[in-house]
């Protein structure tokens with residue numbers, strides 16, 4: 001059995017440090033010798049851009065292409081979409097296509113476990129998988145929570161940010 005830990009970084013509130021935590025926690029774990037996969041589960045593609053891929057919409061293979069193939073019951077090669085970064089972390093990138101994919105998820109079979117199916121394909125190769133969520137409680141965040149062993153909820157010490165934590 002895989003010892004890989006899947007951790008979702010989530011908060012309904014935006015701008016609280018989810019992506020920043022994903023990048024820094026991921027690189028720190030890699031520096032300690034862990035095999036880390038970062039998954040960008042936000043159509044804003046901030047995690048993808050933070051790692052230097054400044055034009056995510058030009059990437060041919062992303063999280064949305066994999067999730068689309070899983071929904072369509074096609075064979076998937078998750079490794080084909082994974083980028084290897086100089087900082088020692090791997091990245092499953094995203095781009096704006098993830099917005100359309102989230103709409104398709106609503107009518108998909110097993111709609112909450114599509115990301116889990118994707119992660120299960122590759123988790124044997126990693127010690128830690130960090131999933132950077134978008135600031136919403138939509139289907140993609142539900143997919144991240146369904147795939148996760150644990151959740152990190154970055155929060156600012158502000159009233160509205162703490163409200164997001166409650167949600």
Ligand SMILES: Nc1ncnc2c1ncn2[C@@H]1O[C@H](COP(=O)(O)OP(=O)(O)OP(=O)(O)O)[C@@H](O)[C@H]1O
Nearest residue numbers: 013014015016017018019020021042046133134135
């Ligand atoms: N620990 C921190 N201290 C100070 N500033 C921070 C910290 N973490 C993140 N920031 C800054 O806060 C801003 C928002 O961070 P980030 O993009 O990581 O938030 P997010 O929760 O991922 O946002 P979104 O909800 O849009 O995805 C950025 O400008 C980032 O540099």
Ligand SMILES: [Mg+2]
Nearest residue numbers: 018019042046
């Ligand atoms: Mg973010």
